[in-house]
Amino acid sequence: xxxxxxxxxxxxxxxxxxxxxxxxxxxxxxxxxxxxxxxxxxxxxxxxxxxxxxxxxxxxxxxxxxxxxxxxxxxxxxxxxxxxxxxxxxxxxxxxxxxxxxxxxxxxxxxxxxxxxxxxxxxxxxxxxxxxxxxxxxxxxxxxxxxxxxxxxxxxxxxxxxxxxxxxxxxxxxxxxxxxxxxxxxxxxxxxxxxxxxxxxxxxxxxxxxxxxxxxxxxxxxxxxxxxxxxxxxxxxxxxxxxxxxxxxxxxxxxxxxxxxxxxxxxxxxxxxxxxxxxxxxxxxxxxxxxxxxxxxxxxxxxxxxxxxxxxxxxxxxxxxxxxxxxxxxxxxxxxxxxxxxxxxxxxxxxxxxxxxxxxxxxxxxxxxxxxxxxxxxxxxxxxxxxxxxxxxxxxxxxxxxxxxxxxxxxxxxx
Amino acid sequence: xxxxxxxxxxxxxxxxxxxxxxxxxxxxxxxxxxxxxxxxxxxxxxxxxxxxxxxxxxxxxxxxxxxxxxxxxxxxxxxxxxxxxxxxxxxxxxxxxxxxxxxxxxxxxxxxxxxxxxxxxxxxxxxxxxxxxxxxxxxxxxxxxxxxxxxxxxxxxxxxxxxxxxxxxxxxxxxxxxxxxxxxxxxxxxxxxxxxxxxxxxxxxxxxxxxxxxxxxxxxxxxxxxxxxxxxxxxxxxxxxxxxxxxxxxxxxxxxxxxxxxxxxxxxxxxxxxxxxxxxxxxxxxxxxxxxxxxxxxxxxxxxxxxxxxxxxxxxxxxxxxxxxxxxxxxxxxxxxxxxxxxxxxxxxxxxxxxxxxxxxxxxxxxxxxxxxxxxxxxxxxxxxxxxxxxxxxxxxxxxxxxxxxxxxxxxxxx
Numbered sequence: 001x002x003x004x005x006x007x008x009x010x011x012x013x014x015x016x017x018x019x020x021x022x023x024x025x026x027x028x029x030x031x032x033x034x035x036x037x038x039x040x041x042x043x044x045x046x047x048x049x050x051x052x053x054x055x056x057x058x059x060x061x062x063x064x065x066x067x068x069x070x071x072x073x074x075x076x077x078x079x080x081x082x083x084x085x086x087x088x089x090x091x092x093x094x095x096x097x098x099x100x101x102x103x104x105x106x107x108x109x110x111x112x113x114x115x116x117x118x119x120x121x122x123x124x125x126x127x128x129x130x131x132x133x134x135x136x137x138x139x140x141x142x143x144x145x146x147x148x149x150x151x152x153x154x155x156x157x158x159x160x161x162x163x164x165x166x167x168x169x170x171x172x173x174x175x176x177x178x179x180x181x182x183x184x185x186x187x188x189x190x191x192x193x194x195x196x197x198x199x200x201x202x203x204x205x206x207x208x209x210x211x212x213x214x215x216x217x218x219x220x221x222x223x224x225x226x227x228x229x230x231x232x233x234x235x236x237x238x239x240x241x242x243x244x245x246x247x248x249x250x251x252x253x254x255x256x257x258x259x260x261x262x263x264x265x266x267x268x269x270x271x272x273x274x275x276x277x278x279x280x281x282x283x284x285x286x287x288x289x290x291x292x293x294x295x296x297x298x299x300x301x302x303x304x305x306x307x308x309x310x311x312x313x314x315x316x317x318x319x320x321x322x323x324x325x326x327x328x329x330x331x332x333x334x335x336x337x338x339x340x341x342x343x344x345x346x347x348x349x350x351x352x353x354x355x356x357x358x359x360x361x362x363x364x365x366x367x368x369x370x371x372x373x374x375x376x377x378x379x380x381x382x383x384x385x386x387x388x389x390x391x392x393x394x395x396x397x398x399x400x401x402x403x404x405x406x407x408x409x410x411x412x413x414x415x
Numbered sequence: 416x417x418x419x420x421x422x423x424x425x426x427x428x429x430x431x432x433x434x435x436x437x438x439x440x441x442x443x444x445x446x447x448x449x450x451x452x453x454x455x456x457x458x459x460x461x462x463x464x465x466x467x468x469x470x471x472x473x474x475x476x477x478x479x480x481x482x483x484x485x486x487x488x489x490x491x492x493x494x495x496x497x498x499x500x501x502x503x504x505x506x507x508x509x510x511x512x513x514x515x516x517x518x519x520x521x522x523x524x525x526x527x528x529x530x531x532x533x534x535x536x537x538x539x540x541x542x543x544x545x546x547x548x549x550x551x552x553x554x555x556x557x558x559x560x561x562x563x564x565x566x567x568x569x570x571x572x573x574x575x576x577x578x579x580x581x582x583x584x585x586x587x588x589x590x591x592x593x594x595x596x597x598x599x600x601x602x603x604x605x606x607x608x609x610x611x612x613x614x615x616x617x618x619x620x621x622x623x624x625x626x627x628x629x630x631x632x633x634x635x636x637x638x639x640x641x642x643x644x645x646x647x648x649x650x651x652x653x654x655x656x657x658x659x660x661x662x663x664x665x666x667x668x669x670x671x672x673x674x675x676x677x678x679x680x681x682x683x684x685x686x687x688x689x690x691x692x693x694x695x696x697x698x699x700x701x702x703x704x705x706x707x708x709x710x711x712x713x714x715x716x717x718x719x720x721x722x723x724x725x726x727x728x729x730x731x732x733x734x735x736x737x738x739x740x741x742x743x744x745x746x747x748x749x750x751x752x753x754x755x756x757x758x759x760x761x762x763x764x765x766x767x768x769x770x771x772x773x774x775x776x777x778x779x780x781x782x783x784x785x786x787x788x789x790x791x792x793x794x795x796x797x798x799x800x801x802x803x804x805x806x807x808x809x810x811x812x813x814x815x816x817x818x819x820x821x822x823x824x825x826x827x828x829x830x
Contacts, residue, residue: 016596017438131803219431223429301725
């Protein structure tokens with residue numbers, strides 16, 4: 001069963017916002033066995049939207065549309081859908097009540113522009129929006145399913161989870177899709193490919209292998225679809241185990257989870273606590289940890305010591321160390337980690353100090369130079385990396401390196 | 416002049432990664448006056464790629480393709496392009512040297528799979544990749560320009576900035592595009608629309624107004640394109656000023672910059688320093704600040720006090736306050752802010768404590784309850800918000816609220 005996603009809105013096409021909706025939608029669709037054939041981002045332009053609908057309809061059975069449902073003039077998705085299906089409009093009473101309730105709760109007066117949010121093409125089924133004023137719309141037309149949803153991520157997400165996915169599941173009878181991912185670190189894509197070439201060649205036609213490199217990690221993903229769910233799982237798990245065994249020393253975890261989750265899982269099951277001491281990553285490392293529910297079981301907290309003053313005051317880094325070796329040095333990053341261990345009373349502490357750029361580089365410490373350290377009762381170890389000269393990239397790679405170092409330490413200490 | 420972006424790779428269509436490349440590319444293309452007509456994400460499937468190329472070619476003059484250039488079997492972009500243009504292959508000597516140099520620098524042996532990265536369709540112009548082994552490819556075919564680039568963001572970005580954009584600029588003679596954005600906070604989209612209805616109606620045909628709502632903020636964006644750059648700028652600036660004057664009390668900044676940059680600009684020009692004390696935002700707030708170059712001029716650092724122990728040890732929050740009022744309370748968040756002010760010796764401190772979810776809610780403090788405070792020599796003030804029950808959303812909205820509160824405080828104190 002194939003779906004297509006059409007996102008509507010000039011803001012994506014001029015690059016003002018990143019389309020995060022599509023990835024989330026694709027993932028949730030995959031989970032119920034629906035494969036996304038194409039994602040198309042088109043402008044708030046009637047003819048362009050009409051064309052995109054026509055093409056999507058020719059390739060897929062389910063067309064999910066987001067965006068362009070706001071109350072203002074630049075939003076034309078609703079009237080374009082009415083034109084596409086040759087429908088008139090009706091005012092939906094339930095939606096009107098829902099919109100009125102939102103305004104009442106917020107204690108704000110309602111104007112005709114808001115009431116018009118309840119006008120929908122007369123041949124659609126309204127999909128309630130519990131978090132906003134623009135209703136979703138479900139069309140069964142031309143033998144296909146079309147669903148139009150708001151572009152605001154959390155409105156769309158609720159609508160998908162509470163309304164659209166359950167309806168799709170009951171309406172369709174789809175084959176199962178199954179993915180299994182192995183997260184590796186410390187080996188390049190081509191070397192992985194050579195190491196596992198024989199296994200790759202032996203894969204049955206209906207199982208695909210993909211290499212997904214990112215930040216010093218490569219994810220190996222096996223995917224397949226079949227009507228026989230049990231056989232599918234058995235086959236993919238069999239080949240996944242073969243792959244993992246072949247490159248065992250580089251395997252972080254045999255699951256599609258982020259690095260930080262793999263770290264926290266090991267720590268949680270060993271009742272270990274963690275703190276952070278960040279300079280160049282500026283809070284990104286603790287954000288990576290705390291974006292996950294339940295992280296408080298492992299992560300106690302940390303310090304973002306951007307200035308040298310705070311490195312000394314909060315983490316107890318010696319002034320003489322900073323003076324002699326500088327903030328980006330093995331000595332400083334080690335003192336940061338041991339300082340965090342003491343100040344925050346955790347079992348492990350990770351620290352990062354580097355030059356994220358674009359400024360601040362010197363000939364012997366160019367932009368992209370990053371020191372990371374891990375401290376615990378077992379001692380402290382540090383490692384240096386040299387990345388490129390993109391700030392965002394350096395921050396992300398530094399955080400990933402710190403997690404990889406911690407993970408290798410944890411494996412030695414606790415597995 | 417119209418461009419299309421085609422991103423190739425199953426990882427986007429199964430939602431394993433978010434496509435951040437397209438937004439960045441669209442922005443940089445816009446800056447040189449090229450409008451993106453459509454972004455299409457398609458799978459690593461030959462026929463699908465061929466179809467996407469054909470359709471893109473029918474709508475646009477420039478087709479930029481990313482992804483599918485890795486050395487492994489699942490990457491088929493290069494051979495599909497050769498098929499599309501009916502070309503054979505040649506081994507590019509410069510690319511081979513570049514690839515060899517990368518392997519020599521990393522002290523890694525080279526295998527045939529790596530050497531094959533230097534094979535390109537024989538009718539293309541090679542676009543050098545300074546940061547990876549997959550070369551870019553430029554085709555002048557069918558009266559259109561096609562450029563194929565790697566999907567790895569920083570490889571693509573360098574290639575665009577150093578090679579592709581300069582070549583496009585010299586090759587094309589395009590009209591100017593100009594955007595101007597006003598960032599507002601504290602007023603809903605529909606109310607803004609009513610307030611500025613007359614100005615909106617008076618806009619000339621070639622200037623478009625868009626409303627971009629996000630996290631308690633609405634961006635108003637005026638866009639236009641013209642061959643008369645001076646007139647275009649004058650007109651858009653004229654209407655932009657009218658709009659901003661009409662809703663002056665809600666205007667954060669008349670520029671397309673993030674909230675945190677607006678905050679830091681005010682602080683920098685007043686020589687003010689900032690620290691943070693984060694609980695539920697877990698480092699996200701300091702990450703927002705530090706992801707920008709030059710943030711160290713304003714931001715000294717902060718604490719991520721996830722546990723109550725750290726709230727007391729690092730920020731000096733009273734045990735009795737936590738006991739009597741709880742971690743998510745006006746009293747605690749105020750003590751966190753004043754504690755940060757003292758511990759980190761900054762002019763301002765912002766603190767956040769809330770229940771990000773999905774667990775931890777109670778009847779009187781449901782998931783989504785967030786307290787924020789701002790402290791300075793002028794005193795400390797706190798505000799409560801109630802968001803929804805999505806963790807990521809709550810973290811992002813809490814950080815935005817804290818910045819909005821700080822901004823309103825700064826405007827009272829320093830403008």
